[in-house]
Amino acid sequence: MTDRLEGFVPVGGVARPHGIRGEFCIKSYADSPSLFGRVPALFMQDGNKPPKPYAVRAWREHKGLVLLTLEGIDDRDRAEALRGQTVLVREQDLPELEEGEHYLYQMMGCRVVLEDGSEVGVLEHFFETAEQDTWVIVNTEGTEILLPAVPEFVLDVDLDSEVITIDPPEGLLDIYLNPEPPKKKKPRKDGKKGGKRKTE
Known part of the structure; x- marks a missing residue:
């Protein structure tokens, strides 16, 4: 994780498209995937560009990832264009936590x-x-x-x-x-005999 955008909280990163109807996989940073169904909008950020808001049409869990479907992302090509982007929510939209829990x-x-x-x-x-x-x-x-x-x-x-x-x-x-110091290499024996070569 790097410095976050003021007023926004990163909650995942887009991994890859899933199927042909715009659904895509994200690696979620949220403790509970239900977060994605409880916020009014998600924001997608490509690098340092301004984040773009999207309404969540559907979400579900799948093999340790979260699958998302967003309004306006309705085919595989548009989902592919999101690959590698950061998924954000507005800090003010985060659900309140129970006592002892933290983001x-x-x-x-x-x-x-x-x-x-x-x-x-x-x-x-x-x-x-x-x-x-x-x-x-x-x-x-x-x-x-x-x-x-x-x-x-x-x-x-x-x-x-x-x-x-x-x-x-x-x-x-x-x-x-306190990492161990690197071990000294033993001198290599090349098998050659010393001494001068006899000349005629």
């Missing part, structure tokens, strides 16, 4: 600490895999630390203090902060 965009820039208060870094961005979100935490030296964002590793999120407390898997921080 990922709200956590970007928060300090990340261990249970004893030791600084780990700052949550800069995240990326999504089939299994879970992975957070990218950057420390003061600029080293990126990748943390699986699952409940057993994320202990507390305090948005008021902008602090996230984590308990990473044993050895994970050492992998990034």
Whole structure:
């Protein structure tokens, strides 16, 4: 994830068309796909161009992805033109969360600490895999630390203090902060004998 457009929140990215009637697959950043049926409009953004609004005609889940059908996107060619674009919603349109829930965009820039208060870094961005979100935490030296964002590793999120407390898997921080030095290569034996060649 990169810097987001003021007033908008990225909720997915277009993967590919699905079928011939304008439906397309997106990789969703939302915890619940029902979000796509609860907002008045989605906005599609191509690179840094201004986002364009679309009304949602239908949505459904399919093999870990979300399939969307938007007004005005009614054939495969138009769906193909959306490939790689970012799916946004207006921040004001986001459904209210239950107590203790947070949107990922709200956590970007928060300090990340261990249970004893030791600084780990700052949550800069995240990326999504089939299994879970992975957070990218950057420390003061600029080293990126990748943390699986699952409940057993994320202990507390305090948005008021902008602090996230984590308990990473044993050895994970050492992998990034204390990598093993490269092993020295052993000298290669080429099998050639030394000595001078006898000349007549």
